Amino acid sequence: MWIDYLVWTVQNLLFPVVVPVVLLTGVILAVWIERRGAGFIQDRVGPNRVTLFGFRNAGLMQPIADALKLLVKEEFIPEKADRFLFFLAPTLSMIPALLTFMVIPFGDVLVLGKYRIPLQVADLNVGLLFIFAISSLGVYGIVLGGWSADNKYSILGGLRSSAQMISYEISMGLAIIGILIVFESVRLNDIVRMQGDLLFGFLPRWGIVVQPLGFLLFFVAALAETNRIPFDLPEAEAEIVAGYHLEYSSFKFSMFFMAEYVNMMVASGFIVSLFLGGWQIPWLPTEALVAHVGPILTAVLQVAAFAVKLWFIMWVFVWVRWTLPRFRYDQLMGLGWRVMLPLALANIFVTSVVPFVLGVY
Template sequence: MEAVIVLLKIVFILSFQFGLLPLFIWLERKGSAYIQDRRGPNRAAILGFTIGGIFHTIADGIKMFVKEDIMPQQANKALFALAPVLVVIPSLLTFAIVPFGDVLTIGERVINLQVASLNVGILYIFAISSLGVYGIVLAGWASNNKYSLLGGLRSSAQMISYEITLGLAIIGILMIYQALDLQQIVRQQNQLLFGFIPLWGVVLQPLGFILFIVAGFAEVNRTPFDLPEGESEIVAGYHTEYSSLKFAMFYMGEYINMVVMSAVITTLFFGGWQIPFLYRDGFHIFSLSLPLHPILVTLLQVGAFAVKVMFFCWFFVWTRWTLPRVRYDQLMKLGWKLLLPLALANIFITGIIIILVK
């Protein structure tokens, strides 16, 4: 029975990730169109219905499957084929320790709404997500193309630089909540300041949140930090030589990374599945109480988590089509000369405040 429950949770998580994938590809195309004052995709139709252009995403997916898969003659064929897989798989595995709800009680069985409950969940995220750079570097090297190689080298330098800031940005959260398990961190965010302000991570660590989300843009190679695929400089970077399904896997990996990063931001800084005033037995607002069925509470928690994740996915899209791409030297200077010192200062200040409060 336990294996069946774990399997169902895995199916739910994969369905959530792959379900959001076409939605956010469509959202990116329509969102960028409206930001640029144009219509965006609105022509493809089935039986006369366009549904806002959603069929363009379906058509693009079919096109990727049926296009010719071209491989450069001088490429390293094994590594060329392996690289897209190494980009997608770490993205999918990272979500395994992200809690999407509290617990679901069915009879005497208590189900933790988290695929894998690890005491070192934060370390797992950084360990698995950092493997994605291997796929990008291998794609650049195996293509036997100087532009692809430059894109892969850019990505490796960028990820190494911003992984440091990304890790240091959450040290303050770990110091406050005294836990590495993401579920424990979320549960500790149900406290209220002055009786009505939720003590989410962003309230206690505003600087840490800003540093984390800026470094997150660099980690998922999104504008203004999409230098590894800067088409105005290096054609398309590390995936210049890729086509058909292999290119689709790189494309898919980017969007899954965006969903995962949004989920981690939600979990660490915005209460995860927490809803202010909602507890396991219902809503409690000051002296008022509204009892709710445990299953309804669980549905509200999972829904709140999904809405928060979708908001940050939209934030990634919004930012991409608002800010211009920075130069590579500006990217590195920002990481090493500004974000890193601020992250260290945030840890120092957090430690002082914790000592004074105790």
């Protein structure tokens, strides 16, 4: 049957190609939000002059112009740089960023007659661990890129990055344990589906409602893992010029740049799936939606709900960046080890003890 092949193609060939393309295109929107958001917060207009075929679109063409500019710029490689690793590093930071999004569900399973199409590239039994494992590899691009350039500032950036990643990955992993205890699954789609329930009959059972401290810890750790202000010590301009990508120019620089924004989108998608109900539209379970508007429109609405939540978190990232100053390095380490780690452990303890006290088990 040709329709069998069509469904198979969509699941196994179309999704793995379309999702990275959408992510890379999303970088344009992310850069636009970043630059116009910065303008908005600093009470100025922001870049809005670039036109393409007479369309200004409030500056939405600016990121395209930026990308073109980066592509045609002169490529400079330091004389004493380790050329092999210098070439490899931008790719190493890009690939894990794109891979991680593969297990994040962007809609409920689409049921069309006898076909069941999961709106997610890979529904892994170990989905959560996959995200942690692959995203922990992203640091190598920064570390090796910093080392290979043979520049003291970029080595410092790489060193800072490796120490920071290790410190905050621990709090990040521990902040998740509470969610795992509450939802009793490591499959991301199961976790999202369970967030459709209602608490006390009116409150959606989102992760942020049942695990507020977990959400806060995870959000802060995500800021640190994506090297965003206030945690952008690896590229702190005031101290180490541009940190790990100091010697990079042209396309290689733009790969680091894009990887940062893709990482932000992955972190946002992860936060949305775990704490903000993923593709769930509040008070509208999938069954009710399918009964009223049909399966296709349901899928479209759920993907839209996921996208709205994801871009809201992206906006919060931008908001934080242009509001807070940068940490000092000892403050960064102090926050990670002395505040977040004990809080995450306390969160796990409380989450495991409370059900026994309330007699839920």
